[in-house]
Amino acid sequence: MSSYLDLTIHAIEHPTPDSICLFFEEPEGGMSYQAGQFLTLIAEIEGKSVRRSYSLCTAPGHDPFPAVGIKRVPGGLMSNYINDTAQPGMTLRAMKPLGNFSVEPAQHNARHVVLLGGGSGITPLLGIGKTILAEERESRVSLVYANRNEASIMFRSQWDELQAQYEDRLTVVHVLDEPSAHWQGLSGRLTPDRLIEIIKQLPHLGVHNTEYYICGPGGLMEAISSALDVLGIPGDRRKREVFANDLANASETKTQENIQTEDMAEDPNKAYDVTIILDGEEHTFTVEPGYSILETGLDEGIDIPYSCQSGVCTACRGKLLSGKVTMDETEGLSDEEMEEGYVLNCVGHPVTEGVRIEIG
Ligand code: FES
Structure with missing residues (x-):
């Protein structure tokens, strides 16, 4: 089964002057996804094959056309290409929706979903919020959304409409760094102390009935983590989506093993053969020390997603x-x-013989 889709743009909107929302036609064979997941778009730009992931901002089963929101990034190859060239009828290659930053709604749930985000981090939060409000009649949603100024608030009118539609179950708090003189909402930087103050004023449904979904730039994510630590929110109540270029410090190296031979010798400084099973076919190649399984596989011409x-x-x-x-x-x-x-092949290195990995 292919991991790829050809998506035709049905319509476009501009949530802010520097961003675009692409609504896609249902592709051949359909496209299923969970709210909060992302699509990886693939395009040839300046002679290079470029891939970037963008979160879906729609609610599956409720919004007729799945959509992604893409904000321009200074020097961003894909974000600027899409903002400059996208138009209805254009077809884009994409990987099927992926990602663990998602919700599975259930009608009987009565929970409080707190969405904490900033900038374009709102895209998955919008899909998650809409899904919970539409599918869980006993659940509440609160959003705390940080931006620089009024012009940088993405999907503001959609949140206004949702607030009007679900006034008893949705709380929206906008916080702006540099608002205009007319702004009547909260202003100033979202420090951990400020966040604690705001979160304490949100409706209370109890720690074990509340889930926090966090997505935004690195500095804000850190402030949110500190605030939730101080509030004693357990790790299993939080989900976060990290932008790839915000990974300031790589987490500790972790090892995954599925040893089938006793006492298999392990040496990180040795080249090992790896077998990848992709679409039912086996591909074996040698990965040199210091190289990832993905980069070696791609060099060998294997179409690893x-x-x-x-x-x-x-x-x-x-x-x-x-x-x-x-x-x-x-x-x-x-x-x-x-x-x-x-395992993740892009950051994975074999350290024993006999590594076999099945993709898909
Ligand atoms: S390519 Fe994104 S985790 Fe490997």
Whole structure:
């Protein structure tokens, strides 16, 4: 089964002057996704094949056309290309929706979903918020959304409409760094202390009934983490989506193993053969020390799916069937995926013989 889709743009909108929202036609064979997941778009730009991941901002089953929001980034190859050239009828290559930053709604749930974000981090939060409000009649949603000024608030009118529609179940708090003189909402930088103050004023449904979804630039994510630490919010109540280029410090190297031979010798400084099973076909190649499984596989002409190449998006994820692999970064993998033996090929290195990884 192919990991790729051809998506035709149905319509475009501009949530802010420097961003675009692409609404896609249903592709051949359909496209299923969970609110909060992302699409990886692939395009030839300036002679290079460029891949970037963008979060879906729509609610599956409610919004007729799945959409991604893309904000211009200074020097950003894909974001500027899309903002400059996208138009209805244009077809873009994409990888199927992926990502663990998502919700699975259930009608009987009565929970409080707190969305904390800044800038273009609002895109997955919008899809998650809309899904919870539409599908869980007993649940509440609160949004705390930080931006520089009024012009940089993405999807403001959609949040206004949602507030009018769900006035008893939705709280929206905008906070602007540099608002105009007419701004009547909160202003100033979102420091941990400020966040604590704001979060304490949100409706209370109890710690174990409240979930926090966090997405935004690195500095804001850190402030939010500190605030939630002070408030004693357990880690299993929080989900966060990290932008690949915000990974300031790689997390500790982690090892995944599925050893089938007793006492298999392990040496990180040796080249090892790796077998990738992709679309039912086996490909074996040698990975030299210091090189990742993904980059070696791509050099060998194998079409291994990938996007961020930083261990964040999980597009290159595969299940380790045997052998041992170390990973430089595991931000993208959930605890369950780690337990089930998944590895990220873009940051993965074989350290024993017999590494076999199944993708898909
Ligand atoms: S390509 Fe994104 S995690 Fe490997």
